[in-house]
Amino acid sequence: MEIIHFSAECYPVAKVGGLGDVVGALPKYQNKLGHVAKVVMPAYHNKFLQQNEFEVVYDGWVRLGSNNYQARIFREKANKLGFDLFLVHISGLLDREKVYGYDDDTERFLAFQIAALDWIAQWEHRPDVIHCHDHHTGLIPFMVGNCYQYRHLSHIPTVLTIHNAQYQGQFGWDKLYYLPAYELRNSSKLDWGNCINPLAAAIKCAWRVTTVSPSYLEEISYQANGLESLLAQERGKSAGILNGIDNEVWDPAKDPMLSKTFSVRTVDSGKKANKEALCTVFNLDKEKPLYTFIGRLVGEKGADLLPDIFYNALQQSNREINILVLGSGDPHVEDRLNELKHHFKGSYNAYIGYNEVLSHQIYAGADFLLMPSRVEPCGLNQMYALRYGTIPIVRRIGGLKDTVTDIGDGGFGICHDQTSVWDVGHAIGRAYELFLDQKKVKDIRKYIMSLDHSWDLAAQQYIDLYQM
Numbered sequence: 001m002e003i004i005h006f007s008a009e010c011y012p013v014a015k016v017g018g019l020g021d022v023v024g025a026l027p028k029y030q031n032k033l034g035h036v037a038k039v040v041m042p043a044y045h046n047k048f049l050q051q052n053e054f055e056v057v058y059d060g061w062v063r064l065g066s067n068n069y070q071a072r073i074f075r076e077k078a079n080k081l082g083f084d085l086f087l088v089h090i091s092g093l094l095d096r097e098k099v100y101g102y103d104d105d106t107e108r109f110l111a112f113q114i115a116a117l118d119w120i121a122q123w124e125h126r127p128d129v130i131h132c133h134d135h136h137t138g139l140i141p142f143m144v145g146n147c148y149q150y151r152h153l154s155h156i157p158t159v160l161t162i163h164n165a166q167y168q169g170q171f172g173w174d175k176l177y178y179l180p181a182y183e184l185r186n187s188s189k190l191d192w193g194n195c196i197n198p199l200a201a202a203i204k205c206a207w208r209v210t211t212v213s214p215s216y217l218e219e220i221s222y223q224a225n226g227l228e229s230l231l232a233q234e235r236g237k238s239a240g241i242l243n244g245i246d247n248e249v250w251d252p253a254k255d256p257m258l259s260k261t262f263s264v265r266t267v268d269s270g271k272k273a274n275k276e277a278l279c280t281v282f283n284l285d286k287e288k289p290l291y292t293f294i295g296r297l298v299g300e301k302g303a304d305l306l307p308d309i310f311y312n313a314l315q316q317s318n319r320e321i322n323i324l325v326l327g328s329g330d331p332h333v334e335d336r337l338n339e340l341k342h343h344f345k346g347s348y349n350a351y352i353g354y355n356e357v358l359s360h361q362i363y364a365g366a367d368f369l370l371m372p373s374r375v376e377p378c379g380l381n382q383m384y385a386l387r388y389g390t391i392p393i394v395r396r397i398g399g400l401k402d403t404v405t406d407i408g409d410g411g412f413g414i415c416h417d418q419t420s421v422w423d424v425g426h427a428i429g430r431a432y433e434l435f436l437d438q439k440k441v442k443d444i445r446k447y448i449m450s451l452d453h454s455w456d457l458a459a460q461q462y463i464d465l466y467q468m
């Protein structure tokens with residue numbers, strides 16, 4: 001089969017969070033199964049664009065209302081990612097350093113989707129499936145099915161994967177004229193809450209909808225930032241497919257970013273060396289348990305509670321624990337996490353920012369990884385932690401519920417039911433008790449490192465879904 005993935009992110013080209021990881025891995029694993037998976041994404045003004053070689057495969061114009069922008073599509077020549085990668089370059093809109101966060105993001109991603117479809121509309125053959133990821137590519141199923149200029153693509157099945165239903169990309173009906181012409185009586189397919197809502201439009205128009213874990217599929221029928229009833233209604237064409245992880249990028253036995261690589265056999269010495277290196281850099285005590293949090297500092301991740309959780313845990317344990325944070329997001333949370341450094345020198349530290357290398361080093365060197373998420377469609381961090389022998393402490397929600405079992409239930413992690421200062425504090429205490437039993441910790445590490453969360457299974461599940 002030929003599968004075209006449309007996405008705003010793809011690791012290592014551009015990554016803000018888990019979407020990048022998924023789109024950087026799934027196509028590679030689909031190719032390994034004998035299919036032809038390709039990725040189409042915006043060409044941002046970043047290192048990847050500057051440091052790799054490309055050929056131009058399309059040169060045209062994209063029309064957005066009364067504005068015309070030059071649009072070019074570049075193909076990466078060396079197949080570095082293990083699949084064909086196409087970057088949509090639109091001067092004045094997409095060629096910026098950041099992926100998101102501009103006032104004209106609506107125009108940017110609309111132009112991206114239209115230019116990409118204009119290009120595909122010119123192909124002599126048709127792909128078997130168009131697979132869209134999140135709201136940035138959510139208007140594609142509508143446009144393919146309804147816009148006159150793409151009429152000949154309308155029989156291609158479109159799949160939407162929802163990585164996070166919190167973000168929907170809504171904009172006002174005053175921008176309707178940006179869309180290529182379609183029969184106006186179909187406008188209701190675009191509408192949700194009196195706005196043009198790209199995620200809602202994709203849920204209505206896609207042939208199939210998937211979520212990134214089975215539990216998240218259950219949860220969005222009653223918690224989906226306003227889309228609950230729509231998702232409940234479209235349940236019949238929806239499926240939950242648990243994400244995998246890229247075992248080649250995330251391999252503690254070969255990871256060039258670690259101080260010391262390690263396998264299941266050498267996990268004890270390997271984790272010890274990585275923990276020592278981290279503790280030296282961040283002025284922490286290598287004899288004490290090291291708890292960590294990695295992620296976007298937003299409400300969904302429970303990040304607003306972290307300063308209070310950490311303050312209490314460090315006070316109550318008499319600083320018998322270490323905490324290290326890596327993240328960026330809400331400036332108020334960033335400030336509070338930075339402030340804690342002055343109170344708890346030697347037991348607490350935080351790196352506020354994005355740092356891919358450091359994230360690998362933390363998964364390898366930490367004892368415990370905290371994920372007190374309010375919403376977690378799948379979560380990849382807990383799976384990276386497992387692969388690197390770090391015990392996850394998670395709220396039982398979404399994909400966390402599907403991947404982590406509590407030690408009290410014969411499992412290997414620590415689970416709690418609510419995102420509250422008390423619940424997480426209690427879980428930190430349980431982890432401390434576990435840490436005192438080093439024989440048990442070592443057994444758990446070996447066990448979790450041997451769990452298989454690779455993409456092999458999920459890549460096949462997507463193929464089965466396309467062929468249904």
Ligand SMILES: Nc1ncnc2c1ncn2[C@@H]1O[C@H](COP(=O)(O)OP(=O)(O)O[C@H]2O[C@H](CO)[C@@H](O)[C@H](O)[C@H]2O)[C@@H](O)[C@H]1O
Nearest residue numbers: 017018019163295327353354355356359376377378379380
């Ligand atoms: N400051 C930082 N420095 C370095 N690396 C950082 C970082 N902050 C985050 N990361 C990395 O970004 C990724 C985060 O992935 P997640 O799946 O946990 O979250 P996200 O909410 O972005 O993704 C959404 O999509 C994914 C994919 O489907 C779902 O798993 C998830 O539940 C959903 O919310 C991990 O690779 C993590 O290491």
